[in-house]
Amino acid sequence: MPEPRLPAIAVLATGGTIAGVQSEQASAAYRAGALDVSELLAAVPGLGQLAHIRAEQVASVGSQNMSYDVWSRLARRVQALCQDPAVDGIVITHGTDTLEETAYFLSLVIRHDKPVVLVGAMRPATAPGADGPANLFYAAALAACPQARGRGALVVMNEDIHYAREVQKISCAGVNAFASPNRGRAGVMRGSQAFFYSGNTTVHSVASEFSLETLETGGWPRVEVVHAGVDLGGDVIEFLAGRCQGIVLAGVGDGNATDAAMQALQRAAASGVAVVRASRTGSGRVGRNGEVDDDAAGFIAAGELSPQKARVLLTLGLSQTRDVGKLQAYFDRY
Ligand code: SIN
Numbered sequence: 001m002p003e004p005r006l007p008a009i010a011v012l013a014t015g016g017t018i019a020g021v022q023s024e025q026a027s028a029a030y031r032a033g034a035l036d037v038s039e040l041l042a043a044v045p046g047l048g049q050l051a052h053i054r055a056e057q058v059a060s061v062g063s064q065n066m067s068y069d070v071w072s073r074l075a076r077r078v079q080a081l082c083q084d085p086a087v088d089g090i091v092i093t094h095g096t097d098t099l100e101e102t103a104y105f106l107s108l109v110i111r112h113d114k115p116v117v118l119v120g121a122m123r124p125a126t127a128p129g130a131d132g133p134a135n136l137f138y139a140a141a142l143a144a145c146p147q148a149r150g151r152g153a154l155v156v157m158n159e160d161i162h163y164a165r166e167v168q169k170i171s172c173a174g175v176n177a178f179a180s181p182n183r184g185r186a187g188v189m190r191g192s193q194a195f196f197y198s199g200n201t202t203v204h205s206v207a208s209e210f211s212l213e214t215l216e217t218g219g220w221p222r223v224e225v226v227h228a229g230v231d232l233g234g235d236v237i238e239f240l241a242g243r244c245q246g247i248v249l250a251g252v253g254d255g256n257a258t259d260a261a262m263q264a265l266q267r268a269a270a271s272g273v274a275v276v277r278a279s280r281t282g283s284g285r286v287g288r289n290g291e292v293d294d295d296a297a298g299f300i301a302a303g304e305l306s307p308q309k310a311r312v313l314l315t316l317g318l319s320q321t322r323d324v325g326k327l328q329a330y331f332d333r334y
Pocket of ligand 1 (some may be wrong): 006
C-alpha cells in the first residue's frame with residue numbers, strides 16, 4: 001500500500017511574541033520577532049508527521065509595527081501560495097496585538113478558498129510553558145484540514161478556532177487572551193483534528209469586491225479612530241477631519257459621544273469625510289438610527305465590527321467609493 005500523501009503547508013513568519021526571546025528566563029522583558037521561522041518550527045514536536053512544511057520569513061516585527069507595506073507583501077505571497085497546486089494550506093505566524101486586523105484584512109482580499117490560518121503566542125519562545133509550539137502545531141493541523149477550506153482566514157490560539165471577522169484580543173496577558181464575543185468561536189482543535197461548531201460568519205475573499213491592486217495603485221486611504229469618553233471635545237475630530245478620508249468613532253455604548261464630538265463628526269461627514277460609528281464596549285451591534293440619527297448626520301453604523309476592524313473595512317471601502325450608502329452596504333455585508 002502506498003503511504004498516504006502528507007499535506008503541504010507553507011508557513012509565513014512575520015514576528016511577534018511567538019518568535020520572542022527574553023533577556024533572562026524569569027524576566028517579563030523580551031524582544032518580539034527575534035527568532036527566525038526555522039527556529040520556531042524546530043521547537044514543535046510532531047510537525048514532520050503532520051505535514052511537509054516549507055517556511056519563509058516575510059517580516060520580523062512586533063505586530064504593533066505591522067504596516068500596510070508588510071500587509072501588501074504578505075497578501076501577495078498568500079495569494080501566490082493559494083494558487084500553487086503543490087500547497088494545501090498556509091500558516092502565518094504573527095504578533096497577537098494586531099493579529100485580528102491582519103486576519104480580517106486577508107479574509108477580505110485573498111481570492112481563494114484554501115485554508116489560511118493565523119497564529120501567535122502570548123508567551124515568548126524562551127518562557128517556561130511557552131504556548132507558541134502548541135499553537136503552531138494546531139495551526140498547521142488546521143491548515144491541513146479539508147474542513148477549513150472556504151472559511152476565509154482563521155485564527156488559532158489556545159486550541160480555539162476563530163473566524164477572522166469575529167476574533168478579538170480581549171486581554172493583554174494570559175494564554176486565553178482571544179475570544180469571539182459576538183457570535184462565539186468557530187470551533188476547537190483536539191489533537192490534529194478540527195471540530196467546527198458553526199457555519200462561516202464571514203463573507204470572505206472569494207466573494208469579496210476588494211483587491212490589493214486597487215489599494216496599491218490608488219494608495220491606502222487614511223482612516224483613524226477617535227476614542228470617546230467623558231468630556232471629549234470636537235477639536236481632535238476637526239484635526240483628523242483635515243487629514244483623513246475616514247474617521248471611526250470608538251463610541252461609548254451604542255457608538256455615541258459628547259454633543260461637541262458628535263457635532264464635529266457631523267461637520268466632518270458634511271465635508272466628505274466618511275464617519276463610522278462603532279462601540280468601545282467590545283461587543284454588541286451598533287445599528288443605524290437608534291440613539292443617533294445616522295440618516296440626518298450622514299454617518300455609517302459599524303454593526304458588530306470593533307473599532308479596529310471598522311478601520312480596516314473603511315480603508316478598503318474608501319479604496320472603492322466615497323458614497324456613504326455604498327460604504328454602509330459594505331458594513332452590512334462584511
Ligand atoms: C506583538 O504583537 O508582536 C507583541 C505581542 C504578542 O505577540 O503577543
